[in-house]
Amino acid sequence: MTLLILDLAGIFFFAVSGSLLAARRNFDIVGSLMLGSFVGLGGGVIRDLIINQGVPLAFSKPVYLLPPLLAAILVFTHALGVQRYRRTLLVFDAAGLALFCVTGTLTAHQAGLNPVSAALLGVTTAVGGGLLRDVVANEVPQVFNPRGVYAIPALLGAGLVSLFTALGVFGPVLGIAVAALVFTLRILSLRYGWRIPLAGRTEAGRNAQP
Template sequence: MSQLLDLVGIFVFALSGALMGVRKRLDVVGMMVLAGMTSLGGGVVRDLILNVRPAAFQSVGYVLVPVAATVIVFFWHPHVARVMPAILVLDAAGLGLFCAVGTEKALEYGLSPLHAALLGVVTAVGGGMLRDVLAGEIPTLLYDRQLYAVPAMLGSGAMAVVYSYGLHGWPATLSAAVLAFGLRIAAMRFKWRAPLARGVGE
């Protein structure tokens, strides 16, 4: 079940990467690169930091899912763009899942709760950062005006706390993921924004 949820999150993130390629007028190879970086980049960085073989290189599904997402966007990107509200909800779910799973994996490999939470955030938003850099955009993490990284931080922090108190397994992971998901959905619904420096206008 955990791998299935992981693949769903990868698929949604890959769609957003491929759509970025369409907006940047990239060819199919460029779209596929952005899809792969967006969906797998954070997990690969996490695993390299943990000094383990990246999960993306242990199962063919992790390679085929971004390819499938790219093919869908390549042929039907106008239709995909029209259902973006639904995709954003799934993207929020992927954000919550990735930050919780990333934090839990880091804790299992012996990292401190603080460092594990930081690595959970990397898992959730690292792929998006790589996508933005490759596409010539300022990474959204550097101007989190849509509260994307903040929910990941809180979800990762919650995962680290409950794990430290001996609460392991899928209930703890699901709780942290739901927290991040709920905050992200609320931010989209109520248009919450991170504050700018004092004296800086909108």
């Protein structure tokens, strides 16, 4: 039950980020609903396909369609601060990331995956939604933006959930605490522009640009 609520909340946050991006790109309301659904439900569908436990939840429980619908309505009616699309988008994206690395890892554990694979699937679920959003809207995904950290908080969160579950001490409170930690790290990294080393020599990289 807790898992379902956290999952639906994560879908809602990611769906808002998709609908906000749709608004920023001047898509229409149906495009907004489509992109919100894609972002909110995409990561979970990939997760459910990988754990191979029947039809993905988004396609077997119609309740999963409500968060994207609500997100599209809220964005359309300007109930959210749409003056600052980009900043609001990143906050909702961070909340989705935080919840999905927890619910994704938990779902994988319940499906019997080993702790390492469960954490990996948690990260895949968390990063996957935002990746789909940015790829479909033809932008370079947030996960590859060198400003701020994105995958590291998700890896940490998924690792902690996997560890706590393996130790048998995981519960709703710990789950919410881990999500809050992931969210806080992500937001702080954006606020203060944390950076980690680049993948290659910067100069060579710039010169070799095609």
